[in-house]
Structures are given as C-alpha cells and as structure tokens.
Amino acid sequence: MTVWESIRAALKMLGANKLRTGLTMLGIIIGVFAVISLVSLGASARRYVADQFAAMGSNVMMIMPGKRETIGSGAVVGVSNVHKLTMEDAEAIRRRLPSISGVAPVIFGIGLIKQEGISRNTWVTGTGHEYPSVRDHGLATGQFFGPDDVERERRVAAIGTKVRAELFGDVNPLGKFILVMGTPFRVIGVMEPRGTSLGFDLDDIVFIPVSAARRLFNTDGLYQIIVRASSDEEVPGAVASIRKLLQSRHNGEDDITIVSQNQLLATLNTIVDALTFILAGIAAISLVVGGIGIMNIMLSSVSERTREIGLRKALGARSRDILRQFLVESVVLSTIGGLIGVLMTAAAVVAARRIFPSLPVVITSWAVALAVTFSAAIGIFFGVFPARRASRLSPMDALRTE
Amino acid sequence: MGPESTTAAAIPPWIVRTEKIQRVFRSHDVATVALADATLAVKPGEMIAIMGPSGSGKSTLMAILGCLDRPTSGSYWLAGREVTELSDDELSSVRNRMVGFVFQSFILLQRSSALENVELPQVYAGISPKARRERAKTLLGSVGLGHRLGHRPNELSGGELQRVAIARALANDPKLLLADEPTGNLDRKSGIEIMDIFRRLNLERGMTEVVVTHNAEVAARCDRVIVIQDGRTRSEAEAVDA
Ligand SMILES: Nc1ncnc2c1ncn2[C@@H]1O[C@H](COP(=O)(O)OP(=O)(O)O)[C@@H](O)[C@H]1O
Ligand SMILES: [Mg+2]
Numbered sequence: 184m185t186v187w188e189s190i191r192a193a194l195k196m197l198g199a200n201k202l203r204t205g206l207t208m209l210g211i212i213i214g215v216f217a218v219i220s221l222v223s224l225g226a227s228a229r230r231y232v233a234d235q236f237a238a239m240g241s242n243v244m245m246i247m248p249g250k251r252e253t254i255g256s257g258a259v260v261g262v263s264n265v266h267k268l269t270m271e272d273a274e275a276i277r278r279r280l281p282s283i284s285g286v287a288p289v290i291f292g293i294g295l296i297k298q299e300g301i302s303r304n305t306w307v308t309g310t311g312h313e314y315p316s317v318r319d320h321g322l323a324t325g326q327f328f329g330p331d332d333v334e335r336e337r338r339v340a341a342i343g344t345k346v347r348a349e350l351f352g353d354v355n356p357l358g359k360f361i362l363v364m365g366t367p368f369r370v371i372g373v374m375e376p377r378g379t380s381l382g383f384d385l386d387d388i389v390f391i392p393v394s395a396a397r398r399l400f401n402t403d404g405l406y407q408i409i410v411r412a413s414s415d416e417e418v419p420g421a422v423a424s425i426r427k428l429l430q431s432r433h434n435g436e437d438d439i440t441i442v443s444q445n446q447l448l449a450t451l452n453t454i455v456d457a458l459t460f461i462l463a464g465i466a467a468i469s470l471v472v473g474g475i476g477i478m479n480i481m482l483s484s485v486s487e488r489t490r491e492i493g494l495r496k497a498l499g500a501r502s503r504d505i506l507r508q509f510l511v512e513s514v515v516l517s518t519i520g521g522l523i524g525v526l527m528t529a530a531a532v533v534a535a536r537r538i539f540p541s542l543p544v545v546i547t548s549w550a551v552a553l554a555v556t557f558s559a560a561i562g563i564f565f566g567v568f569p570a571r572r573a574s575r576l577s578p579m580d581a582l583r584t585e
Numbered sequence: 586m587g588p589e590s591t592t593a594a595a596i597p598p599w600i601v602r603t604e605k606i607q608r609v610f611r612s613h614d615v616a617t618v619a620l621a622d623a624t625l626a627v628k629p630g631e632m633i634a635i636m637g638p639s640g641s642g643k644s645t646l647m648a649i650l651g652c653l654d655r656p657t658s659g660s661y662w663l664a665g666r667e668v669t670e671l672s673d674d675e676l677s678s679v680r681n682r683m684v685g686f687v688f689q690s691f692i693l694l695q696r697s698s699a700l701e702n703v704e705l706p707q708v709y710a711g712i713s714p715k716a717r718r719e720r721a722k723t724l725l726g727s728v729g730l731g732h733r734l735g736h737r738p739n740e741l742s743g744g745e746l747q748r749v750a751i752a753r754a755l756a757n758d759p760k761l762l763l764a765d766e767p768t769g770n771l772d773r774k775s776g777i778e779i780m781d782i783f784r785r786l787n788l789e790r791g792m793t794e795v796v797v798t799h800n801a802e803v804a805a806r807c808d809r810v811i812v813i814q815d816g817r818t819r820s821e822a823e824a825v826d827a
Contacts, residue, residue: 188708196696199696496680498680498686498753499677499710500709501709502677504709577654578653578654578680579648579653579654582688582692
C-alpha cells in the first residue's frame with residue numbers, strides 16, 4: 184500500500200464518523216490556535232516595542248544620576264552619596280569625548296502654559312541646542328534655539344504640534360509669546376510630529392533652553408543627559424568613557440546610570456520573550472490534552488474494529504501494515520486539526536487587522552510550522568500506543584471477538 | 586510458484602500434512618483442550634469435508650490450517666514447508682498468498698464495496714491498484730457478481746456476500762481453499778449455490794479445498810470426509826468407511 188493509499192483509507196475511516204472526528208480534532212484545533220496566536224501576539228508585542236524604540240535611534244544613550252543597576256534577584260543597589268548631574272557634566276562630555284556626536288542635557292517637569300486665555304498643563308523640557316539632532320527630531324517650521332540662546336538664557340521656545348494646535352489653532356505661532364509657568368517665552372519653532380513613544384506623547388512638549396528651565400524649576404541638577412554616539416559601534420566604548428569621565432568629575436564615585444537603547448530594547452525583549460514562552464507553553468498543554476483525546480479515540484477505534492484488524496491479518500496484513508494504518512489515521516487526524524487551527528488563526532489575524540488597524544499583528548511563520556509539525560508529532564506520539572495494540576492482535580483472537 | 590513446482594518429481598504428495606497437532610487454550614488457569622490430536626493429510630486437488638459435532642475443534646483446526654493460529658504442539662507442513670516454525674511476518678505472507686479462507690459469517694469490510702473487499706488481499710501482496718481492480722472484477726464476474734461490483738455488503742444478500750468472500754479468498758491465486766461452515770448462515774438454496782461454486786473450483790481448476798460442513802449431502806459430494814470428535818481426527822480409513 185502506498186503512503187497516498189494509506190492516507191486515502193484513513194480519510195475514509197475518519198469521514199465515516201464525522202462528529203467523532205470533528206470533536207477529536209477540536210482539541211488539536213484549539214491547541215494550535217492558542218499556540219500560534221499567543222506566539223504571534225508575542226512577536227507583535229516585540230515589534231511594537233521595537234517600533235517604539237526605533238523612534239529614538241539605536242546609538243542613543245541616556246545618563247541618569249544615581250546607580251540603578253539591578254543585580255541577580257532584581258535588588259536595587261543604591262549609592263548613598265549621589266552627585267547631581269550638571270550642565271557642566273554635559274559640557275565635559277561634549278568637549279572631551281570624540282565618540283559622541285551630540286549631547287542634550289534635560290530638565291523636565293509639568294508646567295502650566297498660557298496663551299491668550301487658553302491654558303494647558305504640559306511637559307516642559309529644558310534642553311540644549313543639540314536636542315533635535317540627538318533625538319533625530321526635526322522642526323516643522325521655524326528653528327530650534329541655538330547655543331547662545333542657551334548660554335544667555337533667552338526666553339525662547341520650540342513647541343510640539345499638539346501644543347501648537349491646542350494653543351494657536353490655525354494661527355501662525357512663530358514670534359508669538361506664551362506664558363510658561365508665568366514667564367513669557369517667544370515661540371521660535373514648531374517640532375515635527377512624532378506621535379507617542381512608550382505611552383509618552385512626544386508632540387505635547389514645550390522645549391526651552393536648559394538654562395531657562397533651571398531657573399524656572401529652581402534646580403541645578405539635570406534629570407538626564409541624552410547622548411548620541413557617532414555610530415552604533417561606538418556605543419559600548421562611549422558608555423565606558425562617559426562612565427570614566429563622570430566618575431572622575433564626581434570625586435571618584437561611580438554614581439550614574441547609563442542606559443543605551445539597544446540594552447533597553449534587549450531587556451524589554453527578554454521580558455516579552457519570557458511572557459511569550461510561558462503563554463505558548465500553557466497553550467502547548469492544550470495541544471497535549473488534544474493529543475490525549477486522539478489517543479482515547481484511537482483506542483476505542485481499535486477495540487471497535489478488532490474484527491476488521493483480524494480480517495486484515497487473516498488476508499495477509501503484517502503487524503507493521505496494521506501499525507501503519509492506525510498511525511496514519513491518528514497523524515492525519517491531528518495534522519488536519521493542526522491545519523484547521525492555522526487557518527483559524529489566519530482568519531483571526533485578518534479580523535484583528537480590520538478591528539485594530541494600528542496594531543502590528545503578524546502571524547509568525549515559525550510558529551505555524553512548529554504548530555503543524557507539533558500536531559503531526561502528537562498524532563504519532565499518541566497514536567503509537569493504540570496502533571501497537573492493534574498490530575499485536577492475533578488474527579484468530581481478533582476474528583473471534585464480536 | 587515455489588521451486589517444488591519446477592519438476593513433477595518434486596511435487597510433494599501432500600499439500601497439507603499435520604502430525605499430532607494439539608491446541609490448548611489457557612485462560613484464568615483453566616486449560617481447554619480444543620484439539621487433542623489432529624493428524625491428517627490432503628493431496629493437491631482433493632476436496633475434503635470435515636465433519637464433527639459442535640465444539641469438537643473443527644474451527645480450531647481450520648484456524649491452524651489457515652495459519653491464523655499456531656498449534657500448542659505437533660507439526661504442520663503446508664506445501665512441504667513446516668509452518669509452525671515460521672515467523673509472524675512469514676505466516677502473514679503464507680495467509681496472503683498460499684491460503685484462501687472463507688468464514689461462516691462472511692466478514693467483509695462494511696464500508697467498502699464488493700470490489701474493494703476482493704482487492705484487499707492483493708493490497709497486502711503489493712499489487713498495483715489498476716491490476717488488482719482488474720483481477721477483482723474478473724473474480725467477481727466468475728462467481729456471478731459482475732453486476733454488483735460497487736455494492737456495499739449491506740446492499741447484498743447472504744449468498745452474494747459469501748460469493749464476494751469466495752472471490753476474495755481466490756484473489757491471490759491460493760494453493761489451498763479453506764471454508765469453515767460456509768453455508769452455515771445461508772438458506773438452503775444459497776447454500777447449494779455456494780457449494781456448487783466450491784465443487785466447480787475443485788473440478789475445473791483443481792483447487793485443493795477443505796470444507797467444514799454439517800450437511801451430509803455436501804460431505805457426500807466431497808472426495809473424502811475427515812471426522813473430528815473431542816479434538817481428535819479419526820483415522821482417514823475409518824472416516825472414509827463411515
Ligand atoms: N480462543 C479460545 N479460547 C478458549 N477456548 C476456545 C477458544 N477457541 C475455541 N475454544 C474451545 O475449544 C473447543 C473447540 O472449539 P471450536 O474449534 O470452535 O469447535 P467447533 O468449531 O468444532 O464447534 C470449544 O470447547 C471451545 O469453547
Ligand atoms: Mg466452528
């Protein structure tokens with residue numbers, strides 16, 4: 184009997200009891216559906232995170248005051264004597280480290296913005312003139328403040344598109360004054376729209392020179408320094424030299440945290456992957472339960488068809504012919520279930536794309552291949568026992584059973 | 586088929602020969618002696634009837650002759666070969682090619698057509714689908730079922746079912762045809778038709794046949810009768826005299 188003939192015979196047997204076949208397949212269908220959709224969901228989440236970070240640039244690092252290194256169990260090691268990050272620190276990095284292409288000191292907080300009776304609480308970010316190039320965030324109209332604006336603490340501002348829309352509507356904001364926490368600032372630029380990143384609306388920000396922000400918020404410590412390395416390859420070296428430089432400036436204390444985008448992305452991916460793995464593992468359990476369903480149905484099929492087995496052996500079937508017949512049946516059963524599960528997942532993905540067009544839903548091809556292979560393997564694994572039982576029947580005993 | 590058929594001298598005088606076959610069934614520490622001593626011999630081309638009361642061991646003997654079962658002790662030569670020493674796979678091959686078996690209760694695959702049922706032994710002989718279909722058609726035609734090829738067993742009468750079973754038994758051109766009460770589930774008329782087929786096969790094709798029957802008329806038309814009682818075959822001379 185050729186393989187194709189065995190499959191046809193198996194399909195005929197399975198078709199003879201459609202309800203039972205369908206119910207047995209359901210276990211595999213649900214299992215495969217769960218595995219693929221959860222793995223794909225994980226991949227979608229990964230892509231979402233990557234998209235969010237792509238906005239920042241992979242050669243960007245953030246320096247924050249305080250040591251926030253986590254070790255082992257996740258305990259945070261705090262250093263008692265924390266030095267503030269200062270504008271002088273930022274200046275030193277800019278001047279002394281050639282691997283750095285741009286430095287943006289950042290002070291930020293929420294402040295009340297007013298313009299002709301319209302007021303709004305929004306993020307006020309004090310930064311340096313290199314911010315647009317460091318964050319790769321250009322201007323839609325006007326210009327960003329320059330080095331001398333920062334130096335001379337000029338009251339000028341570049342505003343996000345959302346701020347512009349809320350405060351000015353269709354009016355050209357350039358040259359107009361806004362009150363930032365009671366102090367008038369002249370609008371000299373409007374930023375390009377950037378959307379949200381990790382839940383933070385990058386268009387709802389007012390940028391002012393860091394020197395002015397320092398006075399406004401009454402602080403001389405920076406929230407962070409954003410640094411751009413001249414290339415991705417420079418990032419690890421830059422991290423080391425920044426650490427060394429700031430350590431020498433902070434009386435020999437290593438009291439800063441440097442986070443690179445790649446490192447952050449890697450950490451988040453690790454979390455997403457772990458979650459995906461756990462969820463897919465749980466889903467895989469349902470596949471195994473489906474496999475037990477197959478074993479159950481194949482066992483009852485063997486005992487119902489004992490006479491058929493006896494007859495086939497009487498007519499010359501060898502044990503391995505019978506083994507193959509039942510094994511092909513269980514594999515066909517589980518594989519068809521797996522394929523239906525894949526089709527259902529594909530349909531769910533199409534539906535999800537319709538309903539949430541912004542979500543980057545992807546169907547992971549390796550998950551599809553794995554799920555189909557796995558369901559076929561389940562057919563073999565859970566089919567072997569019933570099939571062996573069938574193949575070992577003696578022809579006469581099998582023929583005697585009613 | 587075998588090398589023994591190449592020269593007349595090599596043809597064994599017996600196609601079936603058994604020597605003191607015993608078959609004891611053991612279940613739950615109870616031993617049932619189904620066959621105590623079955624010794625018999627059948628020449629090629631003979632048509633033998635086996636008779637005996639119910640429970641005397643006829644079916645047990647037929648199962649052993651058909652290689653469906655192994656004796657507990659004793660010897661069995663089929664076409665000169667000691668089959669009790671064969672492996673399970675070799676026995677499968679013997680059942681497939683050497684022996685045709687007809688059961689009292691027909692035993693056909695219910696979901697398959699008459700044609701597919703007749704093809705089944707050829708499937709296990711590795712014959713191509715086209716060739717076995719042709720052969721099955723010819724065989725069904727020869728038992729008068731040329732018009733019932735696509736019918737399923739539940740669409741056929743008892744006599745027709747048994748004719749499908751005979752066609753199936755002949756599928757791989759066996760050397761020995763065994764039938765265990767082939768007319769036991771049939772009305773008189775169908776039974777006569779079935780026995781006519783066996784008789785014709787024996788006369789026209791020289792088929793060696795062993796048929797279990799309760800019918801003295803049927804037995805009388807056979808070359809020889811072997812009587813079995815309490816698991817013992819009576820000496821053939823005795824049986825012929827009886
Ligand atoms: N598989 C078996 N297990 C136990 N006892 C059996 C088995 N097959 C047959 N027997 C017993 O062996 C004896 C002969 O049975 P059988 O050959 O079927 O007789 P017959 O066909 O002549 O009516 C009976 O007593 C029967 O109960
Ligand atoms: Mg019997």
